[in-house]
Structures are given as structure tokens and as C-alpha cells.
Amino acid sequence: MSPTDLRHNYERDGVVLLRHFLAPADIADVRAELTRYIRDDLAALPANAATREADGVTVRNLWRLEQHNPKLRALAERPAIRALVAPLLHGEPVLAGVETFNKPARIGSGVPPHQDNAYFCQTPPDMLTVWIAIDPVTEANGPVCFLKGSHRQGVLPTKPSGVRGNSIGLASPPVVPLADQFRALLEPGDASIHHCNTIHHSAPNRTDHPRLGLLFVFRGRHTQTDPVLQAAYTAAVTLTPPA
Numbered sequence: 001m002s003p004t005d006l007r008h009n010y011e012r013d014g015v016v017l018l019r020h021f022l023a024p025a026d027i028a029d030v031r032a033e034l035t036r037y038i039r040d041d042l043a044a045l046p047a048n049a050a051t052r053e054a055d056g057v058t059v060r061n062l063w064r065l066e067q068h069n070p071k072l073r074a075l076a077e078r079p080a081i082r083a084l085v086a087p088l089l090h091g092e093p094v095l096a097g098v099e100t101f102n103k104p105a106r107i108g109s110g111v112p113p114h115q116d117n118a119y120f121c122q123t124p125p126d127m128l129t130v131w132i133a134i135d136p137v138t139e140a141n142g143p144v145c146f147l148k149g150s151h152r153q154g155v156l157p158t159k160p161s162g163v164r165g166n167s168i169g170l171a172s173p174p175v176v177p178l179a180d181q182f183r184a185l186l187e188p189g190d191a192s193i194h195h196c197n198t199i200h201h202s203a204p205n206r207t208d209h210p211r212l213g214l215l216f217v218f219r220g221r222h223t224q225t226d227p228v229l230q231a232a233y234t235a236a237v238t239l240t241p242p243a
């Protein structure tokens, strides 16, 4: 996709797919580093470095990897990635987060419909997520489903979700049939990029196949925290920390 098409499609739909975003060797390195990090580093880190699934053991999310893992921060900071997202952010990219949504086999939990800016609380909403598939993402193992064009509605009313790792959701989830939503079906190394106001969600993973995603979150340097959004997020995340 040309840079012009990328920007046009992103601004129209609030979500775009990029095939072969990372090379197979990068994906193998990411997988090995995440396995090592969970095994060797995580236990000594603050509680807000991860969210576990209902079994209390299996990792649902890793948070704040940009602070705790120099290798993954360096990957997110690659000049080619910064150059790709800069026009979508209308300014200089600032890396705001490196995280995972692991969606492990059989017990991976769902993500309720939400807009990321209910968590990020930025104005103007020049913030996005690059979601990179480490495992194949199929119809069955809980792909992220997006409502194209929903980013143009601004931040919609929210309510605490009670879901650990996704503490704030939409007050009234939109009634759009699944068939009319955009499911990001990805091969390892493919990525989606979504705007922080694009409504999205994902189903639990009941299959025998994990669905690991690595996320790079960027904002434009010019954005600022909106105190009203921040107050709603703080109330929700206090009920179900850490995210």
C-alpha cells in the first residue's frame, strides 16, 4: 500500500491491514524474547506489568514493556515504523506503550467493545495502535473485530467493564452484526493499525491454538491528557487494576 493510500484508508476506516509488517526472523525473535521475559523477568517486576487469565497463572497481557524490555522497545522505535505512523498521527510519534494480548489457547478471555482513547485520554485523538500477529489469527481463535468508521464519532460514553485488563468499555455497545464488522485475520508478521477512537472487541479463545498479539502504541507529541476522560478511566481502573 502506498503511503497515500495508507493514510486515506486509515482516515476513512479507522483501521488498516498491513501484510508482512515484520519479517519471519523478527517474529521468531519476539516469540523467544517474550518467552524468556515471562520466565525470567516478570516475577520480579511490579504487579502492573501483567494481567493473568482466570486461572491466575497464564498471562493475558503484558504491560509497560517499553519500560521493562529494551529489546522490544527498540523494535517499536525502528525508524521505518516511526516514519510509517507519523503521517497518521499528524506529528512526531512518541512511543506510549508496548504490550501484548496473549489470548492463550482454550482459556483466553474476551475483550469487551471499547475505544482505546477511553484508556489513553488524549486530545486531539492523534493516537494509534499497531497490532502485530505473532501467531496466526483465525475466525475461531478470537480475532480483533473493528467497526470501520466508528473513529469519526469521537469518544462515546463509557462505563467500568469489570474485566481485568480492559477496565473500561462502552456504556452502550453498538448493535452491529458480526458479519458487518471487520475481522482482522492475520498471518504471523501481519499487522493492523487502528485509531484510538475505533470501536473494537474480541471473543474468548476456545480453540487449541494461541493467538498472541504484540502491540505498539504511539501518540503524536502534540496530544494532551483530557482531564474528564482521565477521571472516568481512573475510576474504572481503580475497580479492576492494572489496565
Ligand SMILES: O=C(O)CCC(=O)C(=O)O
Residues within 6 Å of the ligand: 101, 103, 111, 116, 129, 131, 142, 143, 144, 200, 201, 202, 213, 215
Ligand atoms: O487483542 C485483542 O484481543 C484486543 C486488542 C485491543 O483491545 C487493542 O488493541 O486495543
